[in-house]
Amino acid sequence: MKKKALITGITGMVGSHLADFLLENTDWDVYGVCRWRSPLDNVSHLLERVNEKNRVFFEYADLNDQVSLITVVNRIKPDYVFHLAAQSYPLTSFTAPIDTLNTNILGTARLLESIHLAMEEDPSYKPIIHVCASSEVFGKIPKEKKPEAGINEECPFHPASPYAISKVGTDLLGRYYAEAYGMTVMTTRMFTHTGPRRGDVFHESTFAKQIAMIEAGLIEPKVMVGNLQSLRTYADVRDAVRAYYMLVTVNPIAGEYYNIGGSYTCEVGxxxxxxxxxxxxxxxxxxxxxxxxxxxxxxxxQVPDCRKFKEHTGWEPQIPFEQTMHDLLNYWRKRISNGENFLTR
Structure with missing residues (x-):
């Protein structure tokens, strides 16, 4: 029988790339959870398949509505669940902390509880679940406390934003449901990952967008920036979704948690x-x-030690930083050449 994957946040950068990966590399049917008002820019290339019901299906639900999640889980009974949906912008979380905490912590609890209830009703139902936390859970680590090989899974949490706090809750909930109810839930702390479809509120994407707008003569030749001294390790989103696929298919271990990230480290500047x-x-x-x-x-x-995940799955990043940045810039060039209007943020 054909496998079914449920992706929360399918209309986001990661969710849309994960859908692309699964359609190309598996025979699974892909069900994407989205809200009725979710922007469809990132999945516009999939809409014909959705209309034809050709392996891609949109399911309307909301992390803040328990009934909608119960309904979707019970009707689909997905074999694999990739929980990617979140309020994912750290800076916004400072001005909207309650929304961030509600969506990311309670939303995760609602989803996992919906799956738990479905498993109680049908003991033969045993899905494999990926809960996406974030490297932001580690927060502001003093240089003297950072392990020489990078941030490993056992580094203490020191979240530096309401978003990061919400992802601590997300992380702990995933492990709780694995330990309390025997659910096969695994948690990831993905470090910076980017590429085409990256939202323009994130630093490297707003840089690329501004540069493309400058080239098109839409704004003055000035790139507005924040903190350029922050250290980041970059992965390509297409490598990230391959990692997520391997997470749920290569000997999944209930309750495990992994740092995942790229191999190129530099300052934001x-x-x-x-x-x-x-x-x-x-x-x-x-x-x-x-x-x-x-x-x-x-x-x-934000420099990760990913040895645990690599040794377990054999995953390695394949796409070089330079290609990721080229592809990101060309993504914005294409959108701007199509005549779309954008906020200068």
Missing amino acids: DTLNTLISYSTMKDKIEVVTDPERLRPIDADL
């Missing part, structure tokens, strides 16, 4: 310089610090 170096306007661009883009507290040493 170096990422900006790389993108500017690809621009036709590179000699004219000015970099301007915008105080509104600065976080009250920043998680600024």
Whole structure:
């Protein structure tokens, strides 16, 4: 019988790339949870398949509505659940902390409880569940306390934003449901991952968007930035979704938790310089610090130790940083050339 995968947040960057990966590399049917008002830009290439009911199905539900989640889980009984949906922007969480905590912590609890109830009603139902936390749970780690090989799974949590706090709750809920109810739930702390379809509220994507708008003559040759000294390790989103697939298919172990990330580490300022170096306007661009883009507290040493996940699954990142940045910039160039209008954020 054909397997079924349920992706919460299918309309996001990661969810849409995961759908692409599963359609290309498996014969599974893909069910995507989205809200009726969810933007469909990232899945526009899938809409014909959705209309034809060709292996892709949209399910309307909301993490803040328990009944909708129970209904979807009971009707589909997915073999695999990828829980990616969240309020995912750290800076927004400072101005909307309650929404962030409700969506990310209670929303995760509602989803896992819906699955738990379905398993109680049907003891033969044993799905494999991926709960996506975040590297932000580790927060602001002092240099003297950072392990030499990078942040490993046992580093203490020190969240530096309401978003990060919400992801601590998400992380712990995943492990709780595995330990309390014997559910095959695994949690990941993915470090910075990016590429085409990355939202323009994230630093490398807003850099790329601004550069593309400058090239098109839509804004002055000034790139507005926040903290350029923060250290980040980058992975390509397409490598990330391959990791998520391997997580649920390579000897999944209930209750396990993994750090996952790329192999290229640099300061945010170096990422900006790389993108500017690809621009036709590179000699004219000015970099301007915008105080509104600065976080009250920043998680600024995000360098992972991913040995646990790599040794368990054999996963390795394959797409180089330079290609990721080229693809991200070209993504924004294409959208802007199509005549779309954007906020200058």
